[in-house]
Amino acid sequence: MNQKKITACLFGAGEMATIHATNLISDPRVDLRYVVDPSSERAHALAAATGAQVVGPDAAFADPDIRAYLIASPPRTHADYLERAAATQAYVFCEKPIDHDIGRILDCMARLKGREDRVQLGFNRRFDFQFARLKDTIRAGHIGKVEQVLIISRDPEAPDVEGFIHSSGLLKETAIHDFDLVRWLLDDEPAEVFVMGDALINPEYLTVGQIDTTTTALRMRGGTHVTILNSLRASFGYDQRIEVLGSLGQATVGNVPESLVVLSTADGIWGEKPLWNYPQRYAQAYRSEIASFVHSVATGAAVTPNAFDGLRASQIAEAALLSMSSRLPVPCDNPL
Amino acid sequence: MNQKKITACLFGAGEMATIHATNLISDPRVDLRYVVDPSSERAHALAAATGAQVVGPDAAFADPDIRAYLIASPPRTHADYLERAAATQAYVFCEKPIDHDIGRILDCMARLKGREDRVQLGFNRRFDFQFARLKDTIRAGHIGKVEQVLIISRDPEAPDVEGFIHSSGLLKETAIHDFDLVRWLLDDEPAEVFVMGDALINPEYLTVGQIDTTTTALRMRGGTHVTILNSLRASFGYDQRIEVLGSLGQATVGNVPESLVVLSTADGIWGEKPLWNYPQRYAQAYRSEIASFVHSVATGAAVTPNAFDGLRASQIAEAALLSMSSRLPVPCDNPL
Amino acid sequence: MNQKKITACLFGAGEMATIHATNLISDPRVDLRYVVDPSSERAHALAAATGAQVVGPDAAFADPDIRAYLIASPPRTHADYLERAAATQAYVFCEKPIDHDIGRILDCMARLKGREDRVQLGFNRRFDFQFARLKDTIRAGHIGKVEQVLIISRDPEAPDVEGFIHSSGLLKETAIHDFDLVRWLLDDEPAEVFVMGDALINPEYLTVGQIDTTTTALRMRGGTHVTILNSLRASFGYDQRIEVLGSLGQATVGNVPESLVVLSTADGIWGEKPLWNYPQRYAQAYRSEIASFVHSVATGAAVTPNAFDGLRASQIAEAALLSMSSRLPVPCDNPL
């Protein structure tokens, strides 16, 4: 039986890697053979929990049985692993972004030319059933022609300054999800982007070149206006909402509360906060994106979202960054 | 101009009387001539605020100009005033109940025989536009044949024991509104009633023959099940809700919040409490019932709800009381 | 490894049995060895889907490896299987009710005397995390002393008359869940019950001795009032709500919508219906009750809810039935 299983290798042993590992091993089609992580402790912990072995990258890429590489290591390592994985016959699942540097991403794309449909990007929100139902509603024509879109995407807790130094930042690591969502939801591309970005939560972020609050306006090629509100801190929890106005009406998805218990007292009417952060809010989406990836590997089908989607989202993020620093609107089509 | 106005006389100078007086004087068709109340201080205060004179009952009934008597004095005085007013040609607006004693009500009805359509009872909730919209929804057939009704009707603050001694009690003073609502909403009569009544909020109420919590089940002649939940204390405010299940669906009206402000913090998602008590929740209904009464006086039209409605609600309350004390279901059609 | 697994046997191959089978096989601690069902076709279909074998009851009870019997066959077969299972050393999971006949249940209880804590009853709603959170809220004292409880529990689709002939009826098969919920939620027992029951949806049900709509009032020993509204048809879907009023406030759980998409058009503001029926609404509860059962088997712990809970819920249902037919309130403590 086992030789028919999809033998998989996972890069990374942190939070995202653990989420993917859990979903992988609960799929009876998958045999998670390797965990690769520079921290031996972390790697062995995850390997022990999942029945995998700890190996180094060279051993991992040398095993001809591997049919699926999953890259959930820090962003700066993605492009290298992606290129090495692309040199094999295996499918690849790669967390976003492909790289912080758009030039490096383009190099990478050149190397995996012709194989983009075998590289799935970790834009999990496309797999959230709430957002999928929203897209169905739009496609079914219930709101007519789309005119104005609002995405609110805020984290519950801002990192401390030290923890933020090596991040590629709010636009390239967080808002990139929203840039992908917009493309997917509207089947359209941004033509121009304008971004206001500031360190309103913690001005010290500026000392490490980071900001915490962005307001982004996009004009799509088809004319639709899109606004994205990002922040690193909504004190009440992960704030993830979408509103779409069209010629015939509006469709929205609000936050998912922890439970439906409502408490009414002399102090007011109290409802539960949204699910606290991404592991809770997008648990189903993480399961579904891995299931979709495994299905592609098993059947030889094209993945979605693929490497091109990863490039496009990073190109928009790059234009957004340029807009923020120049304080001017920037075209998205050819941002470099 | 003034001789064409509707000259009115108000009995009572307490909270309900003040609400009615305010609505009367804001109607340009009405001249509020007299306020009658045994407390001279209270009577003069209300008279001063409304431009009326203070007189005694005899003078009030002797004035042939009076075209509208409004009775908002304590319940034990209603029947006397009602009979005296009914001996004139004037219209009468009478707060509920007509009397605590069903025999006294029947005597009263005998005396005003043939004039029942000129005596409006103070069942203000029929005039609430939310409930009226609910009734429209039912009548329009949107929920089909009605099967199961739920009325929740709870006060925000229970009186102290002393303040409760002279009350005709929860069933005859509070639930009577719900008995009327049921008849109006369903255009049907209760056939049988079963009531559980207890002093759960304050067991000392039992020492003055009162209870504070009732659960009432009614079977209507047409078969519909009705449940009424009454309590003297919902700590979060006046709890006034209706749900109606029919063969095609359900229609509901929930509580009206003080404002639509929603506050989301680390402690949860917080909304405003319902409007605190009847003066706030039913402000529009009080205005509308007086406007409807004035319209009847001005045009000679029949009032609604009328004296028969007052009798019927009291008969149901009487049956409810008998059910509570006997701990048995009691027929409503001929409760005596 | 396998000899350490919990070898299990499932009676029934219908809808509930399939739900339990699916949850059983997804638990790595369980080896589902047998499926037992008089319909060979159905039994083989479920066995094929779960890797089990089809056997008859005698073989099933003769296998000394079986550590867990799960009874999800039609209600009339429960008591027999339960007694035979209780004669082994295995744990038993039994769908409600134990039997339609309260005498039969008492016989059954006598036979499994001393082993009640190894017999779990299928009152899944105790495991719903929404209701559990509600109970936590009550226990934490947030609403003070409980005074008035409302349970609304309505199915989305009424069966046709033929499909209803062999049912033990709305009170014994559906409301029994609510009777258990009340006991669990309040840690209290009903003292008295009054039920109005009618065939309002389909009067033909009366020809097979069935009704479709009940309104139930319970007074608990501790004084709390409980109302349960049951119906076989809420056209908009499975209507499962709880409201609890206490001295300090109210706690509620509403319906769980299919998604959070809200569509606003010229026709109004439109939200999704509740999850359609029990397999959707209580999917998590079904998983959790089986996980709890498996945990008890694995650790030798007492199950909950247990056989006594099954007896109590059936005793309340019996009293409710007597109240409905006699049209009188009936004590719950010693209903026979």
Next chain:
Amino acid sequence: MNQKKITACLFGAGEMATIHATNLISDPRVDLRYVVDPSSERAHALAAATGAQVVGPDAAFADPDIRAYLIASPPRTHADYLERAAATQAYVFCEKPIDHDIGRILDCMARLKGREDRVQLGFNRRFDFQFARLKDTIRAGHIGKVEQVLIISRDPEAPDVEGFIHSSGLLKETAIHDFDLVRWLLDDEPAEVFVMGDALINPEYLTVGQIDTTTTALRMRGGTHVTILNSLRASFGYDQRIEVLGSLGQATVGNVPESLVVLSTADGIWGEKPLWNYPQRYAQAYRSEIASFVHSVATGAAVTPNAFDGLRASQIAEAALLSMSSRLPVPCDNPL
């Protein structure tokens, strides 16, 4: 008595003038003496309904009894009337905008120098009790330091192209309300504005120099990000919402539905649309702004919002217009 009343004169007899007239005459302190409108028919209709006389502007300004001029005529007439009224001792209530042309407004301001506090601008939304409660919540510190604001302000029905020719446009006539709201809500001034404006609803608007959809990003002097979404058509009704995110949480005000009736059927859960347009949604705000104005006249107090507020909102609108046409962000402080 009458000589102590506030004798008032109203310019305009259209929809807004009628709303103000109705509120004026229901205030017992006010004697509405004149209605001025070039359409004799319209003027006489409103005068008849309110007990006023129809006169021309010269007579209106010549009457030394007039203590309050209210200007609710078309925008192009505001500045002239305002200057003439300012030459008297009377208070002035002027609908927004003071003029379409910022130069004309500055001339006007020069003429009424020193009297700005006697000129109230018709920014009615400041008087909406929902928004006032929102501001109280912010001021009370419940959400901490404000970081990100969202205002959604959409009309229910777009005008036809002809009806739009003489309008000063979406930014100067509609969004101007939102520019004022932002200043009032945050007690802060915009430093920079960026606007995307397009004719997405009806491309023919471009032929008369108009657009129908704007997305506006403002950076306040204090750093706060503000987004304003405007549209001439939300098919489900007047869409008027505010969200404010701060360091400790978020406060929002949603739409006010026509009623609280909720209908649940096989088609879904259906709620009422928002109140249809400004006369319905802001009925209370229109009453309160006139009451506030009358109070200022009666007591000699300064009005609010005043002429400076009118100037500032128009300056922001002018900057917004420049941003829209130049497709660049524009500073707000010194937009000319």
